[in-house]
Amino acid sequence: MMPTIVGDHVTKVFGRGETEVVALNDASIAVDAGELVALMGPSGSGKTTLLRALSLIDPPTRGRIVLDGRIVCEDGRVLVDDRRLRRERMGIIFQSYNLIPFLTAIENVALVLTLNGVPLRDARRRARALLDRLDLGHRADVHPPTLSGGEQQRLAVARAVINDPAVILADEPTGALDTERGKAVMDLLRRLGREREAAVIVVTHDDRMLEGFDRVYRMTDGRVGPGERIRRPVEAEALVS
């Protein structure tokens, strides 16, 4: 089976000459559809940089990004409309939620759909259904700043999955939450990722959050170590059921 997303010998260099910093050094990663992968490593190891590179927010200096078998970035050249790619094929979750404060909860979720051409009414209906499922239906019409941290992150997860993305990238999604809420968000992410057959990459440095993940990649000094399988697919399926 072809991996959904591949980072192939990705290198990211910031600055030049004496100020040059190699943030990613020949890093490679491949994630299949429906696979949940954790990206771990100490601060400054390049986890977020790799996420930025894979999402084409900050394309790599060298190497290739392949999505669904198609090269979307090669040696610093982005070969597709990166924003279109993100809104149609990716869902991104931030540590600090990054919800749009002037949109209500339901509008935050529906936004991506409307950007993809879904009529507003249909977008709101689908967003409402998802929020109900995530137990946020009663908070649909409030603005994000009035939500609790846990609610905001669930809302951010909803925004990331509403467009049925092929890839979900989450940067420390539980970093601003306590353990209990963090586990709940991670569980939600796992559940929705598997349901939607998405390739899920989660940056975390909390080992307690790894339960239910398929593999973990450990990063050091911009390099990605070999993926460690931490749970058999059969066990993962059992978790979902």
Added chain:
Amino acid sequence: MNLALRDVRYRLGRFLLTALGLGLLLASVMTMGGVYQGLVIEALSIVRASGADLWVVQKNTNGPFAETSRVPDDLYRVIRAVPGVREASPVAFQSLQFRLGAKPFRVQLIGYRLAGLGGPPAVVAGRPIVQSRYEMVIGRDARLPLGTEVRIGRLVFRIVGLTQGIVSSAGDPVAFVSLQDAQEIQFSKANEAVRNDRARLEADVRANPVLATVRPDALAPIVQNTHLANAILVRLEPGADPPAVQAHIERWNYYRALTAAQQEEVLAKSVIERGRQQTLLMRAILLVVSTVIIALIIYTMTLEKTRDIATLKVVGTPDRTIAALILQEAVALGLVGFALGAVLIGRTYQYFPRRVVIVASDQYILLGIVTGICVLASLLGISKALHVDPTTALGGGG
């Protein structure tokens, strides 16, 4: 999904407050335009109210509103005989100030023949002047009640009627009196001047043997001639050709005949042109200030949304949607500011000391200009928004 609408809704209080500030600025622009229109209407009101087709004035002058013009008051009898003339009548104009108690009043005094042209177009309270002496009809904007006694020089007038809608080009209320009264006020000399003239006359008479038998006091009325007017108003017969009548009068070489349109042009060009340029310049400056302020507001609003814009880019929002957010907010700010300014000026213009006339066509043009400057002002914000780095939305932890 309209992002601008939602952003405005979310920050409604601040948006309205900003729009109110802009509205006050635009109200100033509207006021300038209104003051100019008022200036034109006021300046032309005397000419228009007279109902004259021609103004006969002193040769080589532009008439009584632009410079000094003196013509014999009985010239009207000659002009009446010109073919095409239905009516002619002398008028005297003088800008003067009198005191009522401690309060100074500045008026444009108009003297007219009671049965002739140049009187008040309408008397809205009291009655017209019916006595040939010492009665006055004054503009309602002078705020003097009927029956008030007004002393001007040696004469005391009683206000018998009020008129409205006419002021001088300086915005002063008009006061109508009989021609004889106006002539006495304008052309009679002060006692000292009369005594000086008599002394000079006596000396001249004594020095001239031919006049040896003439008594100097018999000549006094000659040097005290007040039978002058500032213009003769002419109304033509229906179907008469104004240029032909004009040419006929000017053939005498002593007078100039201006059509009403020419008189209006003289007023517009020589009397209020500088005022027009002044208000135009002020309006232009205020519009430039408005543009800069809108640009700064929009730029600041964009700066405040930097992280939101970065997030929008991360979730895949196209540049055109982000640009539309900034542009629509700028235009909305301008339009709401314009509406608030229009409401404000609509409710306050009557309290201005000078007449303010808000003309619909002026407002439409200003609305177009405001929309244009909002688009222009938004460019800075749009440029900033499009240069926001989407990585700003992400943490930089690992």
